Amino acid sequence: MLFKPKTCIALYGLALLTAVMSLPAAGRAGSLDEAVQNGKHLFMTSTFGDGGRTCNSCHTGGGTTPGRLPDGTAIPSLSNAATIFPRYNPRRGAVLTLPQQIHSCVMDAIEGTPPAYDSTEMVDLVSYLTSLSQGKPIDMGGKAE
């Protein structure tokens, strides 16, 4: 016999591990598609620790259609939001990135606890919003549609 049975099992195990590790990333936990789906779920359902609003309460249609504030005021959709940030915010007197705008909406509009900038939740929300802007021209500082 070339190898002892124990050695055979070890080699088989190693081959199996190598095969699993070399599977393509698509569809596995942590893929971009999954981040977009998780971000959409957060956008539609999370109240970020508060009992009341979700992102979709104001940015209706998952952000794809023009939105509406609780007092009925119309606001633009988020369909090109990812292509117009970073953008100067005159009220703040500062340039805001997209994650900073999300942070501000959770703090001020939802009155919840914003996800940390380096959290999975923030990456998921940014990924979802970026997916809405697919095909839109990059226009930093531009107008919301």
Ligand code: HEC
């Ligand atoms: C109570 C209503 C309300 C809720 C809830 C809300 N927002 Fe906003 N959001 C606004 C308003 C009003 C603006 C525009 C005001 C501004 O520029 O400061 C805005 C602006 C934005 C923008 C920039 C769009 C642009 O082009 O000006 C993004 C991106 C955004 N919100 C994302 C979110 C996300 C993500 C959530 C959920 C975490 C959320 N918002 C929850 C009211 C809300």
